[in-house]
Amino acid sequence: MQKLSDNLKFKYTWRNYQQKFLDGFQEHIKDGHLHVIAPPGSGKTILGLEILKRIGKPTLVLSPTLTIRNQWRSRLLEFFTVNGNFDNYSLDIKSPELITFSTYQSLFALSKSFGENSKEQLLAYIKKHQIETLVLDEAHHLKNEWWHCLFHLKAIEGLTVVSLTATPPYDSTATEIHRYFSLCGAIDDEIAVPDLIKNGDLCPHQDFIYFSKPEEAQIKYIVNYRERILNFTNNLLANTDLQEKLITQDFYVNPKKSLDYIYQYPTFFSSIIIYLNSCGFALNEMNLKILGFANNDVTFPSFNYEWSEILLQHLLVDQREKFISFEDVLMPLEKDLKRIGVLENKRVNFIGDEVLYRNLSNSPSKLESIFKIVNHTDLSLQEGARTVILTDFIRKEFLNLEGDDTKLINKLGVVPILKYILAKQPNNASLAVLTGSLVIVNENALSHLKELLAIAQLVVKPLEGSAGYMFIQVPDALKNKIAESVTQLFKEGIIKTLIGTKAFLGEGWDAPCINTLILASYVGSFVSSNQMRGRAIRVDADNPNKTGAIWHLACLDPTAIDGGKDMEKLQQRFEAFNGVSIRDEAYISNGIDRLVLPLNWSETSDLSAINEDMLSRAQQKSVFTERWNEAIANGNVLVRELNIPFSEAQSFARQKQLNALNAGKYVILEVVLGVSLFIPEFLIKNFGAVLNKGIVQVIYLFCAALIFGFGPKTFKALKIYFLFGNQYKKTKKIGKALLHYLLHEKTSNFESKNAKIFAEQNLKGTFSIYLKEASQHDCNVFISLLEEVIAPIDNPRYLLVNGNFIKRRLGIRNYYVVPKDIGKNKIEALRFKGYWNKHVDGSKILFTRTLKGRKELLKARFSHLKYQFEEVSKKTITWK
Incomplete structure (x- = not known):
């Protein structure tokens, strides 16, 4: 059998971030799993080929589509074959070779073909062909029935599983997320978008949101x-x-x-x-x-x-x-x-x-938002505008709509968007529609299209109500060729605005010239959003100064403080990718906070001002590049951190002179100040009483006034203090206990010997905890466990319970969760308790599966409702 290392060699020079990843390859592969996040443009397939070459064992590579499967083969032949003489590969899972490229569908079909005892026969088949490495490309595509086959394969002893994805499905159900990570393992490494921009493999870009209100009805x-x-x-x-x-x-x-x-x-x-x-x-x-x-x-x-x-x-x-x-x-x-x-x-x-x-998500108000963005982009970039609008539905029922009455266009979709823009701009000749079943172009572009297709005649008919636009009947034999030709016209600028479905243009279709992307899609999933954005942030060889503007649409619920479900979906979408802050300090992070939006939408009446500001910033293309460069210079790695929000009644800005003092200390300070002011006032008012009634009676009077005046506040301060302590400092202590456990107990494949805890608190009071000098895998493990410890108490096996004498007298106890992976058995839970008692406090371990434990668990859950953070902690990814 041929050796992969003897016959395959990467012909070029690795990019810096690729080499950095490969340098840590041996550490990552120790546990038999390698899980890598690689965004579009990072050379994910080429890295995958290098990984399987280094592992050096017979490999099955599974992809979601035939197109992507074929890309693996072409990358192998183009970038790795020495003298072009490597032929020990196969595209047929029924005839495997040293490297077999196939699809998830094919594996599932093979399993079904075995009939009864399909699991055993599938395992026997894989063992017979000595396949020892399994590469899962874009595993977020897996459908329910496909999982079973893959979990069957994982039962093979010694099988190495390599998972490559642009976006893990973080927004799926808890069951689906657990299943995904059970199959793929914890994330070992992530190729960072800032590195790709720094290296010139992605263009500087910025996300914007255009807001609208619902129609009156x-x-x-x-x-x-x-x-x-x-x-x-x-x-x-x-x-x-x-x-x-x-x-x-x-x-x-x-x-x-x-x-x-x-x-x-x-x-x-x-x-x-x-x-x-x-x-x-x-x-x-x-x-x-x-x-x-x-x-x-x-x-x-x-x-x-x-x-x-x-x-x-x-x-x-x-x-x-x-x-x-x-x-x-x-x-x-x-x-x-x-x-x-x-x-x-x-x-x-x-x-x-x-x-x-x-x-709300399909509100007709978004049609006006789209028009405003397209019009603004055309005016700003003129002939350089290359806009793509992606939406969910075609809505062919609007094809015959005539006239310029936009009130009749009451749904969001490909055809309604085209009709709406033309109703506002009847002379716009640079629009086109490209979907799997519908192609519409202006008559100005038709002759160019025929020339590219080398066809004298196309079956076309005028689009009713839209002068100059032609509906093209696409024969199946020409479907791909027409798509390529329309894309070429878009590249050349004959078409400046292309409208299509996310299903057809969202993944796989590529046009590096895109500089403006409008996501008019209801789908808020991490996977779809990131794939769609990937179309706009690629570099363009013909335009080295390209920058990308990605527009998201939100229709706000006027009755909801947080903006409603449409805004919630958008927030989910923003969790999927990193970007640079839009104003003030330049930093790179995931999440929507970097756009600095209002906190209370029910009190935000002037959406036009926000939209105008977004449009104005979208014009400032050079600022995109400046902010990325500034932010990239401020860090060198993506850090996974846990953010804990500040939620006291007083705003943190008013308390920032107290630094990290908690609410209890704040009230104590009030008491001390109050008493210091009270004493001289009391003595002045009661000086006569001292002379008439004697000093003893005045002391009694003073004590009584002190107790009634300041007793309640003092009690409240003590109670808050003993309940919470200083959350900032205490969370650092909890992190320290957790880190020492991971470093010394060797239970989670934690290899970062020099890892150190860092904590920061910003002016809004939110503080973050993260590790430095640790691998992506170890950062993920640490942050996930820390989040579990301080999260709202649900139904853990073990709790850490602290209740000293003073706390018992005040009726207070502190409860923290022993994470699930640590609390699998009592021995590990007690080991964790040892580190907790050393670094945090003298808590006891409590098993919650007994009657006594259930009773205490109920108290813990109810205590959380009363006293814990109003907002839960949140994992974020930041460039530091």
């Missing part, structure tokens, strides 16, 4: 929807029949006899108590004790939409049969919820139904 629908939910919630709080049913339940009247049930459904039990408290009921003291509180010690959350969902989901869906005696009360509730659209597919959802937000 949509606003009325949203407001009416919210009012119906509000009325339902008010009626629920006044529902005496439901309240009487609940307060007579055994688990509420005699909670000690129903501990198993309460601890099995602690959130439901909490929702009942919060509901009854909001209804004005004096709560059963025993119920509060089960939650871990005395009568005078508890401050309940309000009965908001989230608690309503928990209560009703349990009563109406999850445990309906247990509450059969409630049917006379539950039936009317169920009808009301279905009528207003809150109960669908066996799920209670007060935040909003999917139809409401799909209406």
Whole structure:
């Protein structure tokens, strides 16, 4: 058998960031997994070939499409073959060679062809052909049925799994994410976009958002929807029949006899108590004790939409049969919820139904946004404009629309976008449509298209209502050729604005000349967004000074402070990629914060000012390059960090003179200042009493005034202080305990011997924790575990519980989670506790799967509702 290392050799010089990755290759591959994130333009396929060559074993390379499969073969022959004499490869999984290029579909089909015992026969087949390396290209494409085959293969002892992707599916369900990382392993390394820009392999670029408000009819629908939910919630709080049913339940009247049930459904039990408290009921003291509180010690959350969902989901869906005696009360509730659209597919959802937000995402108001961006780009770049608009649907029903009445264009799609722009600019001759089933060009471009196709005649017909535009009937035999030719006309500038579907142009299609991309797509997924952006940020050999502007569209929900679901989808999208900040200090990070947007959209009335600012900044192409260069110079590696938000009532800006002092210390300071002012004032006012009544009585009077005046604040300060301590310093201590555990226990393949913890706190109060001198893999492991420790308590096996004498007297305990991977067994949990006690505090370990543990877990979860951060911590990626 031929040796890969003898027959394959990379013919050129590795780029700096590629060489940096390859230098760490041997460390990454130790555990039999190699998981690499490589953005478009980084040479992912070539790196993959070098990896399989270095491993040097018979390899099966799996790709999502035949096109990408063929790219692997062409890159192998073009970049690696010595004298062009390597032929020990195959494109047929049924006839494997030393390297076999295939698709996920083909592997699945092969597995199905074995019939019964397909798992065993597939494993036997792979072993028979001695395949020992599996390369998964763009594994985020995997469909449910394809996973089974791959997990079967992972059972082969000694199999090395190499995973290459541009974007892991972080926004999938928890189950899908777990499955993905179980298959691919933790991320070992990531080729950073800043490195690609620095090296000239990607162009400087900037993301922008154009905001719009819903149409009047949509606003009325949203407001009416919210009012119906509000009325339902008010009626629920006044529902005496439901309240009487609940307060007579055994688990509420005699909670000690129903501990198993309460601890099995602690959130439901909490929702009942919060509901009854909001209804004005004096709560059963025993119920509060089960939650871990005395009568005078508890401050309940309000009965908001989230608690309503928990209560009703349990009563109406999850445990309906247990509450059969409630049917006379539950039936009317169920009808009301279905009528207003809150109960669908066996799920209670007060935040909003999917139809409401799909209406927003496809709002006709976005058509005006698109027109404004296209018009502004044409005026700014003139003949240099190369704009692509990607959307979800074609909407052929609008093909015959005539006239310039834009109110008739009430849906977002390829044809509506074309019609809307032409209604506003009937003389615009530089538009075109390119999809898998529809091609439309202006008659000015038609002769050029025929010339490129070398065809005298094309079957065309005029596009009704759009003078000068022709609809081309595309024969299957010419589909690819026409797509290539339209792309060429776009490159030459005969077509300046190209409208298409993300399915056809979003992935695989390439036109480096794009300098403006408008994402008019409902899809907010990491994978689709990153692939679509990849079209616009590639360098253009014909335009070395190219910069890219990527436009996102948001239709804001005027009734929501956070802007609504459309804005939420956009925030998800921005988590998928890194970019440079739009103003002030130049830094590179993922997430939407770098665009510096308003925090409260319900109070933001002037969207036009924000949009005008975005359009103005989109013109400043040279600034893109300057900001990238400045930000790149400020760092050298992408750092994964955990951001913990500041959430005290006082703004951090007002407290920044106190540096990292927490709320407890702030109140103590108030007390000290208050007492220092109180003493001289008291003595002046009571000087006569000292002479008349004697010093002893005045001292008693002074002490009483001090206690009544400052006692409550002092108690509050002590309680907050002992509950939280200094969160900034304490989180650093927790990080230190975790790092020492990882360095010394060798349980997570943590290899960064020189790793050090760094923490920073900005002027807004948010602080971040991260590692330096650590690999990407080890940074990922550390941050994921740290997030788990301080995240809201759900259902861990082990808790760390701290309760010293003073805290017990104040009725306070601190609870932290032992991460799942560490708490798999008691031995590891106790080892982690040793590091915790050394660096954090003297906590005890608690196993939550006993009755006592369940009781304590319930207290911990309820304590979190009262005292922990209002906003949860968030993992971010920053260039430092």
